[in-house]
Amino acid sequence: MSGIEISELAVSQKRTSNALNRIRLWPFTLKLGILIVSMVILAGICAPLLTHYDPIKGDYNDALAPPSLQHPFGTDSYGRDLFARTLYAARLDLQIGLITTYFPFLLGLIVGAIGGYFGGWIDNVLMRVVDVAIAFPFMVLIIVIMVILGPGVQNMYIAIFLLGWTMYARLARAEMLVVREQEYIQAAKALGYGHFRIIFRHAVPNILTSSIIFSMSDLVLNILLASSISFLGLGVQPPTPEWGAIITEGRDFLLQAWWISTLPGIAIIITGLGFSFIGDGLARMLGQRNIQLV
């Protein structure tokens, strides 16, 4: 008895140092990725502390000023400081990335898990829908949905949501087909648990890994997608600062003011690199392949 108590005490004391040790054992890319992404998040939150310029209101006397100490990224045709706009844009872009990735993630997971678990006609119907969604070029379908709904950020969320879940449904279904044959699922069935409980308590925790790893590269792609939609004039509307929208605004001044279109793009690349590193590190840690299908 006492031996067990002592060892439990030792375990609880060790736990904090274990957690630290475990972080130390994480793959380097995972740590680097988390560092980069946290910096981007911090830059977005602390934007008012990092710059005193307003991202929306500009000074016309200062229009199209090249990069300098005062304006590290230069100013645009309205005299707005591009560094400030790029920083503030991090808020919206990260929000877009998270919303357009994890809402479809949830729906896809549920749909794929149910389809894979039951099989039969439910699975058939779901997979036909997924096939059609994947048969189309993503951008074309998004544009078509945006034409029906009208431009704007909210509608962009809806458009990406309507399509984004399909990849997750595919991944979750494929994993579920394997998991449902496992003995612990059979055991849960034999114990008389309901389907709902078996799917969401027993199976889903075991089919999450590949979706989570995929969601990292999906997040990068979604930020790119959203900025492309803004580039085509359907997404974020001016003067709201968003990386894609800022790049677009510089398009007409490419020769006079190269900095408008080029420098804010670096923010997208850094963010993308951060999430890609996290995905790579997670894949290494969990012993899985980094999935980049779409």
Next chain:
Amino acid sequence: MIPALLGITIVAFLFIKLLPGDPLQIMTMGKATPAMIAAERARLGLDRPIWVQYGLFLVSIFHGNLGSSIIMNAPVMDIILKRMSATLFLVGYGAVLGVLITMPLAFISVLKSDRPLDGGIRVGGMLFLGMPSFWLGLLFMLLFGLKLKLFPISGWGKDFSGHLYSLFLPAMVIGLALAPVLIQSLRESMLDIMQTDFVEVARAKGLSPGRVLLKHVFRNAIIPTITILSVKIGWMVSSAVVIETVFSIPGMGLLLVKSVLTRDYPVIQGLTLLFGIIVMVVNLVADLSYAIIDPRINYQ
């Protein structure tokens, strides 16, 4: 194949149905009188049940009739067919450049796997994967088009060599974003195949590492790579839509973006249909090509 084809037609059909407002009012831009609209409605069968309308839509597609453009006053089919070649050329060119970039880099990362050079290629890949295509396009345009004046910044040339020259920058943008995914998949499958017995045998026979890699490993690793390429075709067409807009290439993508701005709904509908069909045909070709590359696969 058939369900996906039907799905594509359903999406294209629903597009016009789901537009807010009366489709005929939209189609005629409010210029027609009520009597004209009523006549047109009866002619198009819009007063009949929705499944009949869908049937009529299917029949007209089989006749190659996609209606006519509101703005350009020409049949939608003719307008789209005229622009199809530029888009197909761009996507094909981008795929070729992507594969050309992939080959040497994938070989290097297999030969030097888990060494700094391999890591460098991987990080470089992440860099290009996270780059917005229109941003890279604008950067290329600025550097190689406007500053160095090496390549034109718009249009797509007159003849084949003109296409190759004019579309180099836009195709390069597609190729550079495609290559990281291809390199990764080729690397993984080559590393897998390196573990198999027949590669061991080939090595034991005393074949040079380069020969083993090319003749034994690469040929077997190419199938998963083609799968990735065909899965990515939808993505490539998507980036073509954006790239055509950046470089003003008169293809289907630029037509789509312009039609959205002018609200030319019949053209948008026709483009939806044809974009879907193009992607499907490419996937079918990829499926069939497996049998040519790998004699073990047959579709009897």
